Amino acid sequence: MVHPLDPTAAGFLLAEKRRMPMHVGGLQLFSKPEGAGRNFVRELYTQLIESEDIAPLFLKHPYRSVRTAGQWVWVDDDDFDIEYHVRHSALPKPGRVRELLELCSRLHSTRLATERPLWEWHLIEGLRDGRVAMYCKLHHSLVDGVAAMRLLQSILSSDPDRMGMPAPWENRPSKARERSETNLSDIPQQAMQSALAMASEAAGLPGALVKTLNRSVRNETSALALYAPRTILNQPITAARRFAAQDWPLERLQRIGKATGTTLNDVVLAMCSGAMRTYLLELDALPDTTLVSMVPVGLKAKESHVASSSGGNAVGAVMVKLGTDLPDAGDRLQAVHVSMADGKRALAQMTPVQILAMSALGQAPAILGPMLKMSGLVKPPYNLIISNVPGPRTTQYFNGMRLEGTYPLSIPIDGMALNITCNSYADQMAFGLTGCRRTVPHLQRLLTHLDSELDALELAAGI
Incomplete structure (x- = not known):
């Protein structure tokens, strides 16, 4: 499917350069459920990358050419590789919060590749207190800060006993009706229609x-x-x-x-x-x-x-x-x-x-x-x-793990x-x-x- 980028999203892509990556991020800290074994995190990672029905947000990447009249559009990644986007890491000893923040600092410093969907999700273990961390980053052309927080909330549950929960990137039913498929040849016409629709507001x-x-x-x-x-x-x-x-x-x-x-x-x-x-x-x-x-x-x-x-x-x-x-x-x-x-x-x-x-x-x-x-x-x-x-007003859980804290990166x-x-x-x-x-x-x-x-x-x- 092909969708035109809104002007704000296109602006984030145009402004990005090596010294100025334009992605937002989040760090979540979880405590393991009682009785979790030594391989809990590895098994969780394996479960997460087995996702087959990926949400459209996580499959699209930006593209433009003569066929799109030079406009940025979203296109689906035909060679989507979930193991590129979802990664399993471990902290070096002594595994303090300091080492975790240093890792997040480094991960947040690198640009997302525009030839792939603009997101990464890192599952991190090795904290000496036994907690598990998740660091994610999504390009600002995909979501703003409020939308990113809603995405986090949508994958959590207030039920500590709920297991087998979907991964953040899995397709889930939404009340919102998604945009219909668009052909490349329709992009210039659609842009004109959008401009005309905004004319009365712009007056x-x-x-x-x-x-x-x-x-x-x-x-x-x-x-x-x-x-x-x-x-x-x-x-x-x-x-x-x-x-x-x-x-x-x-x-x-x-x-x-x-x-x-x-x-x-x-x-x-x-x-x-x-x-x-x-x-x-x-x-x-x-x-x-x-x-x-x-x-x-x-x-x-x-x-x-x-x-x-x-x-x-x-x-x-x-x-x-x-x-x-x-x-x-x-x-x-x-x-x-x-x-x-x-x-x-x-x-x-x-x-x-x-x-x-x-x-x-x-x-x-x-x-x-x-x-x-x-x-x-x-x-x-x-x-x-x-x-x-x-953010969420009540204590939240993900596959039995209690969310202890959530910290935004921008x-x-x-x-x-x-x-x-x-x-x-x-x-x-x-x-x-x-x-x-x-x-x-x-x-x-x-x-x-x-x-x-x-x-x-x-x-x-x-x-």
Whole structure:
């Protein structure tokens, strides 16, 4: 089957280069079921690669030629090799979490081959506490962060005794109707029909553009920022990645939000704000004006929790002022709260198409700067990316293994060397920090600063 790529997916493919792989990832930690034997992990791997009915999302890879009028399309892989995509690994001794994070850092540094379906899944054993890890990576042209989290949820169960569960890449019934098959000759015509269908929505774009530009000039929160300072994070990056992760009790963050009249997402952003302030102060690199974070806003929040095999992206963005210029933790939280609320009000006045268009406008300098080799000549559109994706609310299991924690890995880009992605799971909030190994020194120190900032926010909230 052949499907055209949506503009966002095509953009991720066009932006990718050796130093800037464009895939998202996830690390899950499981405890083995009681009575699991020595060969449990090997037997699980064997079961997983015996999958025969593979979901369409995991069979397609990008392709373009004269026959597609130069447009990127998805085509099925006629030589699909599951043992290439699903791999069994073991950690070196002493098998600490440190060795696991180092392995994930290396795996996350390499690009996915476009001549194959754009995903990998690694089953990892050798942790000295007996736990089992899964690391997966999927190209951002296939799924956005919300869709990736839904994919994870769709393969888990709240029943600890359920065995023989399908592999993540197996075809499962979906309530969503899949796209019909398309011939290569239909692609240009289909693109024209899509363009005409969007014409009525696009009629409101000039007004949305004027409002967005006016807010940006006044330094108000919107999809476009004009006043982000230059920092050590806003430099060209290398392909090497470093990954650090930790989680905290969700109840602690919720209590702060309730005591201060702010949201859970505000508290997450404030933790990142305080951690970044301390981190940059230690490096004598804190700018006088506040850092600006790009905060993705998913546009599929009300859709089914079963991942569609067609994948796709639907993400808007607001540029949030983090208040890193403020010395008090409580003041930083309020600054984030006000900025985020302003951004949400601005988005509420737009249609989904307008949100995507304005978000693309805000993102354009981040992509075009490196492409035109102007990263050092223009101010950054924002300083870092912080996103928060909700996860399962109850304890989950996979083939008898209890899911102990789930930690997201994301995409640093040229001129934007740090990405912080968070997700909730059961009673925990996990932070995954993905950075350029060279540009962001001592990345793991940010975990200590996040912990200290949570203490400071509790003190400011009177808890």
